[in-house]
Amino acid sequence: MKKYCYQNSRRQFLRTTGTLAAFSLAPTMLVKAFPIENAIPQPVPKEKITLLVNGIERSAEIDGRTTLLDFLREQLGLTGTKKGCAMGQCGACIVHIDGRRMNSCLSLATFNNGKTVTTIEGLAKEDQLHPLQEAFVVHDAMQCGYCTPGQIMSGIACIREKRAGSREDIQRYVSGNICRCGAYQNIVDAIASVQESGKTV
Numbered sequence: 001m002k003k004y005c006y007q008n009s010r011r012q013f014l015r016t017t018g019t020l021a022a023f024s025l026a027p028t029m030l031v032k033a034f035p036i037e038n039a040i041p042q043p044v045p046k047e048k049i050t051l052l053v054n055g056i057e058r059s060a061e062i063d064g065r066t067t068l069l070d071f072l073r074e075q076l077g078l079t080g081t082k083k084g085c086a087m088g089q090c091g092a093c094i095v096h097i098d099g100r101r102m103n104s105c106l107s108l109a110t111f112n113n114g115k116t117v118t119t120i121e122g123l124a125k126e127d128q129l130h131p132l133q134e135a136f137v138v139h140d141a142m143q144c145g146y147c148t149p150g151q152i153m154s155g156i157a158c159i160r161e162k163r164a165g166s167r168e169d170i171q172r173y174v175s176g177n178i179c180r181c182g183a184y185q186n187i188v189d190a191i192a193s194v195q196e197s198g199k200t201v
């Protein structure tokens with residue numbers, strides 16, 4: 001038993017000192033592999049873009065890595081479009097690009113140079129809400145409201161693309177829009193009511 005313990009602790013000792021030696025060598029090896037000038041962040045070249053956002057031409061010079069979502073929210077101040085997951089899984093950031101719905105967190109702003117973008121802020125006409133915005137109020141289709149802009153943009157696309165023929169079709173189409181408050185039935189009610197009304201969306 002004693003022998004086993006001795007061997008065990010000796011093995012542990014060697015493992016520990018080996019690991020420490022590796023860590024102490026690592027910085028030297030890293031500096032050799034990546035000279036210090038490579039470690040200094042280089043300025044990112046700016047790219048000029050022009051988009052038609054909610055009917056207004058918007059031009060800016062931006063870091064080419066900027067997503068459309070961040071461009072809309074942080075540079076244009078259009079914070080109605082929400083950032084949920086920032087990885088294409090919740091639908092909170094959906095906008096329309098050239099009339100088609102898109103997760104704006106998944107698209108670089110520069111990819112949309114010259115395109116037409118509509119956000120939730122671009123739906124109402126002065127004091128007149130969009131029919132689907134009205135339906136969301138009538139059908140109480142929101143609780144905290146965080147997912148609502150994405151749900152509405154998705155719902156409009158669903159009707160425009162003629163995919164709102166039944167509740168099941170609507171549910172399938174908007175299944176990428178997550179509502180943490182669980183207002184799903186009311187959201188489908190709202191979309192179905194606009195579809196049945198025949199109003200232009």
Ligand code: FES
Binds near residue numbers: 082084091104105
């Ligand atoms: S923030 Fe874009 S899909 Fe979640």
Ligand code: FES
Binds near residue numbers: 145147148182
């Ligand atoms: S209303 Fe709260 S997340 Fe949908």
